[in-house]
Amino acid sequence: MTTTDTTTAHTARPIRLRVLKELRAADDAGRPPAPFTDEEGGAPLRCCLRRSEPGERIALVSYAPLRRWAAETGAEPGAYDEQGPVFIHAEDCPGPSPDAALPFTNAPRVLRRYSAEGRILGGRLTDDGFPSALTEAFADPEVAVVHVRAVEYGCFLYEVRRG
Numbered sequence: 001m002t003t004t005d006t007t008t009a010h011t012a013r014p015i016r017l018r019v020l021k022e023l024r025a026a027d028d029a030g031r032p033p034a035p036f037t038d039e040e041g042g043a044p045l046r047c048c049l050r051r052s053e054p055g056e057r058i059a060l061v062s063y064a065p066l067r068r069w070a071a072e073t074g075a076e077p078g079a080y081d082e083q084g085p086v087f088i089h090a091e092d093c094p095g096p097s098p099d100a101a102l103p104f105t106n107a108p109r110v111l112r113r114y115s116a117e118g119r120i121l122g123g124r125l126t127d128d129g130f131p132s133a134l135t136e137a138f139a140d141p142e143v144a145v146v147h148v149r150a151v152e153y154g155c156f157l158y159e160v161r162r163g
Contacts, residue, residue, distance in 0.1 A: 010134045012102050012148070012158045014095060015046045019068055020088060027061035028068075028083045035059045035090035043087040044150075049096040049103040049158060057090035065156045066118060069145055075118030084155055103158070105130040108151045113137050116144040125151065138162055 015023070026032055041054035052058050064083035070076060096103070108127035111134065115121055121142055126133040137146050148157045 010102060010131060010138075010160050012049055012096070012160060014049050014158060015063065015086070015088065016068075017095075020047050020092075023061045023063065023088060024059070024090070028064040029062035031062065033059035033061050033090070044104055044155075044157060045089060045093075046086045046156070046158060047088045047095065048093050049100070052087065058087050059090045060085050060087055062086075063156065065147060065159060066114065069114075069159065070118045073116065073144075075114075075116060075144075077114075077118035080114070080118060080120050085153075086156060102130060102134075104148070104150075109157070110149045110151055110154070111137055112147040112149060113140070113143045114145050114147070115142050134160055 024033055035057050036059070038052045038056050038058050039054060041052050041056070043052040043058055045052055045058065046063070062083045063086040064081060066077045067081045067083070070081070108125060109130065110123050110125055112123040113121040121140065124133055124137065134146060137143050144162050146160045148160065149155060150157060
């Protein structure tokens with residue numbers, strides 16, 4: 001399931017269901033998850049692309065987004081392969097709402113662009129005009145995928161693919 005901004009052709013892609021199942025057994029660093037009850041809420045969940053609610057069971061796991069994308073597409077990320085922390089529901093969830101707008105756009109974000117070969121093509125800091133920044137990124141025909149990342153910690157939020 002994906003989340004599409006109805007004003008653009010860009011689709012936010014949550015972590016895939018098959019990958020979530022794997023991450024709930026062992027994360028991309030090989031560690032088992034340590035689920036906990038989120039007492040305050042507000043964690044950006046990469047499984048359903050929304051913020052957690054107080055009382056939900058979530059887990060912070062290590063995720064390698066470019067490595068996972070490369071395995072799907074045959075790209076070779078080389079030195080650009082990295083892993084970092086992401087929040088997911090501790091158990092299965094329904095995924096994102098199919099009619100939701102692009103998530104997590106209410107704060108400055110970094111849009112990191114990658115080629116089909118898995119090489120970084122650049123990045124852009126945006127604090128307004130988020131959909132137009134994605135349009136600008138995909139105006140370059142070499143861009144295959146864009147990672148949307150938080151500025152404050154650099155954490156991966158979601159990817160947007162060409163087409």
